[in-house]
Amino acid sequence: MDYFVQQIINGVTLGSIYGLIAIGYTMVFGIIGMVNFAHGDVFMTSAFIALITFLILTTLFGITSIAVSLFIMLITAMLFTSLINWAIERIAYRPLRGSFRLAPLISAIGMSIFLSNFVQVSQGPLNKSIPPIVQGEFVLFRHASYPVTLSYKQVIIWGITAVLLAAFWFLVARTRLGRAQRACEQDQKMAALVGIDVDRTIAATFVIAAALAAVAGTMYVMYYGVVSFADGFVPGVKAFTAAVLGGIGSLPGAVVGGLLIGLIETLWSAYFSIDYKDVAAFSVLAITLIFLPQGLFGRPDVEKV
Amino acid sequence: MTVLANSAGKGGRVEEGAIARDRNRFVAAATDASLTALIAFGLFLPLIGFETVQNINEVLVLRTRWPFLFSLVAIIGAGRLAYVLVVPPWLARRAARPIAAEPPAWRVAVARWFVPCAIGFVVAYPLMVAWALGLRGSLKWIDNFGIQILIYVMLGWGLNIVVGLAGLLDLGYVAFYAVGAYSYALLATHFGLAFWILLPLAGILASFWGILLGFPVLRLRGDYLAIVTLAFGEIIRMVLINWVALTNGYAGISGIPRPSFFGIPFNADDNGFAAVFGLPFSPIYRTIFLYYIIMALALLTCFVTVRLRRLPVGRAWEALREDEIACRSLGINTTNTKLTAFAMGAMFAGFAGSFFAARQSFISPESFTFLESATILSIVVLGGMGSQLGVAIAAIVMIGGTEITRQLDFLKEIFGPTFDPTQYRMLIVGFAMVVIMVWRPRGLITTRAPSVYLKVRKTIAADLVKEGRG
Known part of the structure; x- marks a missing residue:
């Protein structure tokens, strides 16, 4: 039981990271109907930016305050990653709007290969590890010999995820930009007719998606303390699984799907086999798409002639 | 102003x-x-x-x-x-500038004679290189450029059946390649069966896997299909990594027997190929032999595809690509049509896989990553989906280009000894995929020649064809 509670805590933490990435997939799919294959690598790039910011802060400026450095890491990673994703949209996806269906997907695959190799070439192929930023934990309760703990970094991840999701929900539900996004999602031509700048709205979607991925990347660096250029692909596919499981296009679905994938992966590695944990996540993706293609919260896709 | x-x-x-x-x-x-x-x-x-x-x-x-x-x-x-x-x-x-109504005469002549000349060149290539550079110097050119490119030409033509003709986007194609390679490696090392027996067997096993993985994804379309096939490809790779008892995990399988020339092995023994034919021993003979095997396999793939396009099943594939609903209303069995496309594509990947295992004599899961699938897919797409010639040209450009980056040693003299051009290989490939998509989203060869026509055979501009709805 204690072991189970501990795994749930770990699973929710991992799930928050997946959920933040999954929002990026689901938003982009909702608005332009493409799988942004490079999103996992955008996440990885943001983790590198956060790591470099951390090194700049500690070695060049000698900042020791954890709160300050985490805050600056978050902001820097969000800014630069947003710029990168904006540029990606501008270069690789916008010229292909209205082209045949597979073109943006192929372009996104190319961008994904480019990003991971760009990081490999510019930062080297080795794993980059930093000393733990946040240490310490709460002991929730202790039965026999096994303490159930909630570490500070898990609390930080939960807290930041919750705050950002609230801010993000406000942005989509209550602001002019959010309304424009929802309008573009329903009908781009009609949205353009009523005076919405569709291109700008789509660019804003990519920027928001990247900012959330950057939050996930910063959390990832803080939680694991290590990142490598190849870390984009598997978390990317898992986050995509989360988006599909929640129902692609649905924002609450992405968060719920992320949490579910995090839990499934953690419990699977805890109780069955850690070697096959990625297989479990990929199988969830295949099973969901085959038996429940609209996901938990999605609308069924009606095929018209 | x-x-x-x-x-x-x-x-x-x-x-x-x-x-x-x-x-x-x-x-x-x-x-x-x-x-x-x-x-x-x-x-x-x-x-x-x-x-x-x-x-x-x-x-x-x-x-x-x-x-x-x-x-x-x-x-x-x-x-x-x-x-x-x-x-x-x-x-x-x-x-x-005004557009000419008729293409100039030289373009018509090029279009007429390009394919026969290209096939002649491919047949003569190893002999020309061996004659020009000597036996020792030509090994690299036949192996790295010739065989490597032909493997990808074959894989591209195989995937072209699934993506280009049937319009089903498959991101896990390399899984079938892996099935072929491991079938040959395991059966040859454990049971000592010969290459020529295992080659068809590997193809059959791979096409079984194609049907097996094809069944559950029949209802999916477009991007979803792509992602599920990607997931299947990754699952197969992870099983190959983790099922150590069967596949030896990351360490891979080594010592896979090489094909022999009608029972004559390519070694330095008295009954080896060189000794039997009274030639001085050189590893080049095996390389040239392997080159002709993969060339024959690739041409077989092309020939079968071209012929299949004229059969009812091939026409059904293309109809399926254009419009699935219309297909169903015309009474085409879409289940069988999709499964045959998956099975045919997988079979050629299986052939290529068993050839790959025989050529390398060592395989490990590292050779079957998602990046391989992406490379093969980009060859098909860059070539212009459905065009046999375009796929071949794209394979030459992509694989030949990546091989050339391995040869750019002179850049070390410009940028210093730590400069390693090979690490920029995939960087350039990724960027090239984006650039070509933006520049020519329909691929290099965009026109297509319909397999059925009324009176005159005409090519159709790509803009008039919709595809890839899968």
């Missing part, structure tokens, strides 16, 4: 207006270029401005690379300036 230029009625004022317009154009271009440079600076600042390296104590430290960063940004800015000044006027001039 435009107002001034337009209203300028006579004499010197026109010239003045033109100069002002030119100056304006330059100012606009300069603004554009500096903005681009600024954005590039922002993009590259974190990852190129700083480099994370481990010091002696294995602690990460930062190194700055300001000169590199600033020169890169300056190059991008200058490039943008040149682009803005040159390309739009050139495009305008080109658009104003």
Whole structure:
């Protein structure tokens, strides 16, 4: 039981990271109907930016305050990653709007290969590890010999995820930009007719998606303390699984799907086999798409002639 | 200024207006270029401005690379300036040019004779190289360029059946390649069966897997299908990694027997190929033999595809690509049509896989990553989906290009001894995929020749065909 509670805590933490990435997939799919294959690598790039910011802060400026450095890491990673994703949209996806269906997907695959190799070439192929930023934990309760703990970094991840999701929900539900996004999602031509700048709205979607991925990347660096250029692909596919499981296009679905994938992966590695944990996540993706293609919260896709 | 230029009625004022317009154009271009440079600076600042390296104590430290960063940004800015000044006027001039009604005679002749000449060249290639460079020097050219490219040509043609003809986007194609390779490796090392027996067997096993994985995904379309096939491909690779008892995991299978020449092995023994034919021993004979095997396999793939397109099943594939609902209303069994496409594509991947295992004599899961699937898919797409010739050209460009980056040793003399061109290989490939998609989203060869026609065979512009709805 204690072991189970501990795994749930770990699973929710991992799930928050997946959920933040999954929002990026689901938003982009909702608005332009493409799988942004490079999103996992955008996440990885943001983790590198956060790591470099951390090194700049500690070695060049000698900042020791954890709160300050985490805050600056978050902001820097969000800014630069947003710029990168904006540029990606501008270069690789916008010229292909209205082209045949597979073109943006192929372009996104190319961008994904480019990003991971760009990081490999510019930062080297080795794993980059930093000393733990946040240490310490709460002991929730202790039965026999096994303490159930909630570490500070898990609390930080939960807290930041919750705050950002609230801010993000406000942005989509209550602001002019959010309304424009929802309008573009329903009908781009009609949205353009009523005076919405569709291109700008789509660019804003990519920027928001990247900012959330950057939050996930910063959390990832803080939680694991290590990142490598190849870390984009598997978390990317898992986050995509989360988006599909929640129902692609649905924002609450992405968060719920992320949490579910995090839990499934953690419990699977805890109780069955850690070697096959990625297989479990990929199988969830295949099973969901085959038996429940609209996901938990999605609308069924009606095929018209 | 435009107002001034337009209203300028006579004499010197026109010239003045033109100069002002030119100056304006330059100012606009300069603004554009500096903005681009600024954005590039922002993009590259974190990852190129700083480099994370481990010091002696294995602690990460930062190194700055300001000169590199600033020169890169300056190059991008200058490039943008040149682009803005040159390309739009050139495009305008080109658009104003009239289009000839009939293609010039030399293009018709090229179109007529290109394919026979290309096949002749492919047949003669190893002999020409061996004659020109000698036996020792030609090994690299036949092996790295010839065989390597032909493997991908074959894989591209195999995937072309699934993606180009049936319009089903398959991102896990390399799984079937892996099935073929492991079938040959395991059956040959454990049961000692010969290459020529296992080659068809590997194809059959791979096509079984194609049907098996095809069944559950029949209802999916487009992007979803792509992602599920990607997931299947990754699952197969992870099973190969983790099922150590069968596959030996990451360590892979080594000592896979090589094919022999009608029972004569390629070795230095008295009954080896060289001794039997009275030639001095050289590893080149095996390489040339392997080259002709893969050439025959690739041509077989092409031939079968071209013939299948004329059969009912091939026509059903193409109809399925164009419109699935219309297909169903015409009474085409879409389940069988999709499954045969998957099975045929997988079978050729199985052939290629068993050839790959026989050629390398060593396989490990590392050879069957998602990157391979992406490379094969990009070959099919860059070639123009459905076009046999386009796929072959794209394979030559992609694989030949990546092999050439391995040969660029002279760059070391320019950029210093630590410069390693091979690590830029995939960087360039990824960027090329984006550029080609933006430049020619329909691939290199966009027109297509319908397999059924009424009176005159005409090619159709790609814009009139919709595809890939899968």
